[in-house]
Amino acid sequence: MKVAQMLLDVVVSQMFGENAFIARLEGRDDCLVVDPGFDADRIVQRIEQLGLTPAAILNTHGHADHIAGNRELKQRWPDCPLVIGADEASKLTDPEGNLSGSYGIGLTSPPADRHLRDGDTFQAAGIELEVLATPGHSRGHIVFVYKGASPWIVFGGDVLFQGSVGRADFPDSDPQTLVESIRQKMYSLPDDTIVLPGHGESTTIGQEKQFNPFVRA
Numbered sequence: 283m284k285v286a287q288m289l290l291d292v293v294v295s296q297m298f299g300e301n302a303f304i305a306r307l308e309g310r311d312d313c314l315v316v317d318p319g320f321d322a323d324r325i326v327q328r329i330e331q332l333g334l335t336p337a338a339i340l341n342t343h344g345h346a347d348h349i350a351g352n353r354e355l356k357q358r359w360p361d362c363p364l365v366i367g368a369d370e371a372s373k374l375t376d377p378e379g380n381l382s383g384s385y386g387i388g389l390t391s392p393p394a395d396r397h398l399r400d401g402d403t404f405q406a407a408g409i410e411l412e413v414l415a416t417p418g419h420s421r422g423h424i425v426f427v428y429k430g431a432s433p434w435i436v437f438g439g440d441v442l443f444q445g446s447v448g449r450a451d452f453p454d455s456d457p458q459t460l461v462e463s464i465r466q467k468m469y470s471l472p473d474d475t476i477v478l479p480g481h482g483e484s485t486t487i488g489q490e491k492q493f494n495p496f497v498r499a
């Protein structure tokens with residue numbers, strides 16, 4: 283059996299240092315874009331340089347730094363659906379909810395084309411992803427698990443970082459819920475699963491189970 287190789291590009295935006303991932307399968311010219319941040323021009327540029335067409339824009343959650351590029355991508359590729367967790371969708375069009383209001387930016391995104399829930403699968407660009415609800419950092423946060431490669435890959439947003447965890451002091455955060463999401467959802471994935479977080483370097487489930495100073499197995 284030949285497992286299709288996932289090719290990944292990351293564009294890190296300035297200011298909040300958020301990671302936007304461009305994921306595609308070898309030999310295809312479509313891709314997924316996960317959490318396009320503030321440097322939308324550079325994200326669009328990279329996609330164009332690679333000769334790709336986005337088949338979906340995925341948001342792990344609705345905070346401004348993860349959705350700021352949605353509008354520009356939708357303008358460039360109007361047919362590309364925008365996808366987010368059902369309990370997070372309202373933040374796209376609500377500057378207070380997406381926290382941009384408190385930074386004086388007042389940012390809104392186009393509304394979502396599709397809402398996802400815990401246990402859903404989502405497929406685009408030949409990539410099938412499993413959706414896990416991981417509330418705590420924000421109420422409707424989801425992560426996307428790709429099981430088509432070995433090891434598995436998780437687009438993890440702001441839940442579990444290398445040596446850290448997502449902030450849980452926002453209006454709809456809950457610290458205890460965040461810990462439960464990490465223990466019950468993230469830490470039940472195989473140890474060699476690669477976590478691609480919303481900020482900072484990638485890590486693995488096994489490494490964080492053993493060394494994460496905030497939440498151990």
Ligand SMILES: [Zn+2]
Pocket residue numbers: 343345419440
């Ligand atoms: Zn966030």
